[in-house]
Amino acid sequence: MGGGPSGPEGGRVSISLVDFQDRESDAFVTLAEMQATIGIEIAGATITVDKVSEGPPQGAPVSIEIVGEDPDELRRLSDEIMDILEDSPVFPKLAGLDSDMDAARPELSINVNREKAALYDLNTQKIGMAVRGAINGIEAAKYRTGNDEYDIIVRLAPEYRDELEGLRELTVMAEGVQVPLLEVATWGVEDGAGTIRRKNRMRMATITSNVAAGYSNNAILAEVQSELTEFFQTLPPGYTLQYAGQSQEQDEATEFLSGAFLTALMLIGFILVSQFNSVIKPVIILTSVIMSTAGVLIGLMMFQMPFGIINTGVGIISLAGIVVNNAIILIDYIDILRDRDGMNRREALVQGGKTRLRPVVLTAMTTALGMVPLAIGLNFDFFGLYRSLAPELYWGGMQAAWWGPMAVAIIAGILFATFLTLILVPVLYSLVDDATEFFRRHYTHSEVENGVPRAETTQRRLLDPSGSQDPFPEVG
Numbered sequence: 001m002g003g004g005p006s007g008p009e010g011g012r013v014s015i016s017l018v019d020f021q022d023r024e025s026d027a028f029v030t031l032a033e034m035q036a037t038i039g040i041e042i043a044g045a046t047i048t049v050d051k052v053s054e055g056p057p058q059g060a061p062v063s064i065e066i067v068g069e070d071p072d073e074l075r076r077l078s079d080e081i082m083d084i085l086e087d088s089p090v091f092p093k094l095a096g097l098d099s100d101m102d103a104a105r106p107e108l109s110i111n112v113n114r115e116k117a118a119l120y121d122l123n124t125q126k127i128g129m130a131v132r133g134a135i136n137g138i139e140a141a142k143y144r145t146g147n148d149e150y151d152i153i154v155r156l157a158p159e160y161r162d163e164l165e166g167l168r169e170l171t172v173m174a175e176g177v178q179v180p181l182l183e184v185a186t187w188g189v190e191d192g193a194g195t196i197r198r199k200n201r202m203r204m205a206t207i208t209s210n211v212a213a214g215y216s217n218n219a220i221l222a223e224v225q226s227e228l229t230e231f232f233q234t235l236p237p238g239y240t241l242q243y244a245g246q247s248q249e250q251d252e253a254t255e256f257l258s259g260a261f262l263t264a265l266m267l268i269g270f271i272l273v274s275q276f277n278s279v280i281k282p283v284i285i286l287t288s289v290i291m292s293t294a295g296v297l298i299g300l301m302m303f304q305m306p307f308g309i310i311n312t313g314v315g316i317i318s319l320a321g322i323v324v325n326n327a328i329i330l331i332d333y334i335d336i337l338r339d340r341d342g343m344n345r346r347e348a349l350v351q352g353g354k355t356r357l358r359p360v361v362l363t364a365m366t367t368a369l370g371m372v373p374l375a376i377g378l379n380f381d382f383f384g385l386y387r388s389l390a391p392e393l394y395w396g397g398m399q400a401a402w403w404g405p406m407a408v409a410i411i412a413g414i415l416f417a418t419f420l421t422l423i424l425v426p427v428l429y430s431l432v433d434d435a436t437e438f439f440r441r442h443y444t445h446s447e448v449e450n451g452v453p454r455a456e457t458t459q460r461r462l463l464d465p466s467g468s469q470d471p472f473p474e475v476g
Contacts, residue, residue: 027051032213035095048096050210060208061217062094062224063245067202068238074205075101077239081207084231090223097209100197108164110187117184120174127185130172135161164189208245216306221247250309257313264320265289272328280436284428285327291424292323292417299412305405315409322367322410323417326360327425334429345433349426357422364418368411375407 017027035049066077078101085091110131112124137155144150160166167187171178197204211220225243232241265286272282293316300307333356337348372378 028213035212046096046098048098048210050095060245061211061247062207062209062221063243063247064207064224064228065199065242065244066205066207067199067240067242068236069203071203073236073239074203077235078205078207081228081231084227085207085209085224088227090220090227093212093215093220093223095210095212098207100206100208106189108187109190110185112185120172120177120179120184122172122174122179122184126174127172127181131167131170131181134167134170206244217246218250218306253309253313257309257317261313261317261320264317268320268324272324276331280432281331284425284432285324285331287428288327288417288420288425289320289323291420292319292413295413295416296409298416299408300405302412303408305408308405311402311406312409315406316413318406319410319413319417322414323421326363326418326421329359330356330421330425331429334426345430349429353422353426360418360421364414367414371407371411374403375411377404 017030031049031051038047038049064081066074066081068074068077078099082097082099085094085097091097110127112127114124117123117127133154134156137153139151140154141152142149143152155161156166156170160169164187168180168182170181172181172184173179197206211217221243228241235241268289269282269286272285273279276282296312296316296319297307300312330352334348334352337343337351338345341348343351
């Protein structure tokens with residue numbers, strides 16, 4: 001357990017749990033119990049209990065940004081959103097709902113009468129420095145003793161600077177004349193903004209919340225968005241509401257991984273075109289790769305795992321490089337049977353499927369079995385093996401929640417792709433071959449007519465519309 005300050009009015013306590021295999025309950029269960037018990041009976045304190053984020057800094061699962069100009073209006077909108085969420089069914093699923101619009105702090109406001117100040121050759125800067133020096137103090141000298149050095153600060157006595165009435169006695173030096181502050185300024189206590197935050201030079205208020213243990217971040221964010229739909233439609237002109245935090249980071253990750261997936265497909269396509277010297281066959285192979293992503297969704301639904309943008313996306317990109325091999329093996333062997341052995345298309349498809357069934361299935365099974373320990377969270381203690389030759393096997397762990405969806409995506413995708421390779425690829429091959437043959441026959445029929453090239457036939461008809469071979473028949 002460790003702690004440290006997180007601000008002038010805040011503190012932070014970090015708790016490290018024992019090793020996973022030694023825990024009596026799941027970490028999320030412990031987190032839920034702490035969220036339900038800690039801080040309930042502490043009046044005036046806001047206590048948030050959440051797990052430590054691993055990897056790069058991330059925003060809150062629920063982060064709502066309101067952007068506008070007027071801080072009072074931002075405070076009103078922020079309070080309205082807080083009231084809506086606190087009265088909604090989604091509130092028990094949130095943990096640490098908070099707004100960064102701090103409560104207004106009283107501050108001393110001094111209004112300078114510029115016309116009167118100009119009569120004494122004073123300005124706001126001189127008056128401000130005089131007030132600041134009287135209240136905060138001015139460094140007059142330094143006191144040194146040995147190796148230590150101390151600042152000597154001169155300021156008003158506490159009975160004058162702690163009360164507003166003390167300012168009535170304050171004077172400002174102007175051209176050798178002591179001018180009472182009361183002559184050139186008025187003052188009072190007003191509510192000031194606790195914190196001013198901006199985004200793109202506009203004032204911004206942010207409402208954040210974590211998600212209670214046992215709930216999906218994306219599902220809770222969707223419920224929050226549903227609760228705020230009507231509020232979003234009634235925003236005043238000049239004010240915008242947007243969702244940031246992990247939602248914004250996921251959108252950026254989705255955009256990046258989508259581009260990476262398309263780039264991978266393009267690179268694979270270029271290599272296939274150069275190897276097959278054809279565009280049609282790479283299209284067949286890439287079609288099977290794209291459709292194999294359906295197996296990823298089926299696998300995640302079967303094992304009731306969330307679709308993580310990062311881990312599942314990496315699994316899909318990895319799957320593209322694995323699935324393409326099976327289709328290449330099958331199509332290449334079919335072409336060999338047709339070109340070398342002279343088989344017709346149907347015989348080549350059947351024989352190619354039979355012959356390549358074993359290597360395709362073995363490749364898929366070995367890859368899938370290799371990912372099973374990662375998918376089920378099987379851990380092997382290598383440090384125990386090195387220290388005492390007593391390795392320990394245990395199930396689960398925090399890494400299983402991270403790498404599990406990626407492993408399931410690869411396993412389900414490659415098994416589904418094996419089915420596609422043996423069924424879809426031959427079907428697409430036949431359809432493309434039929435289409436190619438159709439266009440070839442149509443092109444040949446259009447260019448050749450009765451064994452005579454079309455251009456020559458057209459020329460003869462133009463010369464002799466009657467069909468005679470002699471372009472200059474005799475006239476009797």
